[in-house]
Amino acid sequence: VFDPELNTMYVGVGNGSPWSAKARSPKGGDNLYLGSIVALDPDTGKYKWHYQQTPADNWDYTSTQPMILADIKLAGKTRKVILHAPKNGFFFVVDRTNGQFISAKNFVDVTWAKGYDKKGRPIGVAAARDGRDPDAVPGPFGAHNWHPMSYNPNTGLVYLPAQHIPLAMVDDPKWKFNEPRPMGYGSGTGWNTAITIPAEPPKSQPMGRLLAWDPVKQKEAWRVEHVSPWNGGTLTTAGNLVFQGTADGRFVAYDAASGKKLWESPVGTGVVAAPSTYMVDGKQYVSIAVGWGGVYGLSGRASDKQMPGTVYTFALGGTAKLPEFVEYRMGKLIQGVKYDPAKVPEGTALYVANCYACHGMPGVQKGGALPNLAYLDPGYIENLSTFIFNGPATSRGMPDFTGKLTDDQVDAIKAFIQGVADSIRPQAAQ
CATH class of the missing domain: 1.10.760.10 (Cytochrome c-like domain)
Structure with a gap:
């Protein structure tokens, strides 16, 4: 994201390969710039500052989720900040002029860290890192993934698609780079995770919700529970609305202050993208690109409908008919294949x-x-x-x-x- 006033570009950095920090860096260390926000001069590329959110990342916790630049009042003083909710489950407020850590608070249940100290360093949980607790929360799909969040200066709230998708993981002590390993998660297709999936399934439960988050108080203002993880990005408007598409194939508008549902329309299949709003000849429109997919959406879904990628546009007084929705064609469980x-x-x-x-x-x-x-x-x-x-x-x-x-x-x-x-x-x- 770019700040023209400060002439600064902020880059969110991904995770390391392999996922296992022990396999990646057996001698330890933070792995500089992984899981970080890095500030650069856009004219020269010169480094200005960085803040590392997940040192020595062990769980595929990227920091590539969309960032919001805002001016908010903290302790009676207006500060220029970055608002950020990466995959690791904590909501960060960082001074965007110098990278100073201001605050971090978990917006979902978290088991890998107890919180952050005054210097902005996570207070880690040893059992989550050394494999005694393989069911890290959030899992590698993240507490917040690609789906954009939005900020409304009228309400002072951030509208955040939060989630948890359980996936237990333990280190693979026999891992070698680019070597397919039986039980090595994705290793046969070129993934270098250096982890295996234990036989015991994870104990944590999946969830998906829309959160209204107060970045000043660092607490939840309201929430809407969804039937599944992997719901779409959000849009908030000056009319104090919040729009979001859902994994179960709906497009919904909420009151930005209270979370009350005001309107919804079926859209045929799950939604990953965020909506957009714009004016044409004095009339306001809201458009949403609908289509199911992404890393979780490859293998899981919450809708029984199947549609091609479709762009829907809505306006007050709109009269167009929705397209016909198609049911997934699912047969019975496979039967009769001979095997040993x-x-x-x-x-x-x-x-x-x-x-x-x-x-x-x-x-x-x-x-x-x-x-x-x-x-x-x-x-x-x-x-x-x-x-x-x-x-x-x-x-x-x-x-x-x-x-x-x-x-x-x-x-x-x-x-x-x-x-x-x-x-x-x-x-x-x-």
Whole structure:
């Protein structure tokens, strides 16, 4: 984000690779500039200052989420600040003239740190870092991800899409750079996380909500609970409205001061983007680009409707008809694929390394922008090699596993997919 008055550009910096700080930097250290806000001279690129929000990041806590520049009154004095809510779950107020830490307060439940000291350094929780508590909160999807937040100077509140998506993680002591590792999360597709997913599922619960946050008091003013994580960015207006699209396929307007719902419209599928408002010939419009996806949206969804990417525009007195919404075509749990039950353990490890990050857990999730493999026609899984070895979907982003997996390993993955479907079938039938 750029401040023309101070002629300063502020850059939010991402995480390191691998995710595991111990594997990345076995001798320790903060890994300078990771998880930081860095201030630069836009004319020369010269460094001005930085503030590191997550030293030695261990959980994929990027600081690339949108920043807001605001002038707010603190202790009776107006200060030029950056308002920022990165993935690590804390809301930061930082002096944008010099990078001085002012305050930080968690806006969701947090287990990796107890808070921040007066110097702006996190007070870490050892069990979260050393793996004794693998269920770090927030998880690597973040307490706030790409979805923009907005600030209303009339109410003094920030409107923030907050969330938690559980994913337990432990360090992989046998990790090597660029080496596919059974149970190494995403390692078969080039991810270098140096973590594995433990057999015990996370205890934390998923959630998604819209928060109205007071950056002066560093506390929540009101909230709206949503049915799922991964809701869209927010827009707030001078008319004291807050607009947000939701994961379950709605576009909603709230009272900016109270959070009362004032209006909503179905939009057919989940929303990730933030809305925009503008005037044409004296008439105000609000537009929203609707489409489901993103890293979580690949494998999970909250809507039973499926739509192509669509831009909706709303105005007072608008009379256009909404398009027809299409139901997801989901068959029954896959049945009848022949497999050797003895290959299921091997298939589990291979699935986590190669398939889980995009397709989710077979039969447990419904699928998102990509299909859940346990709801496909059995013919797809019976002929899985045809699709993963330079298959027809490679032109649309599907990795080509030629030379990375053997036919025997593909058979093990097939055994895992059908085995999981068979194991959950009684519950699914109830």
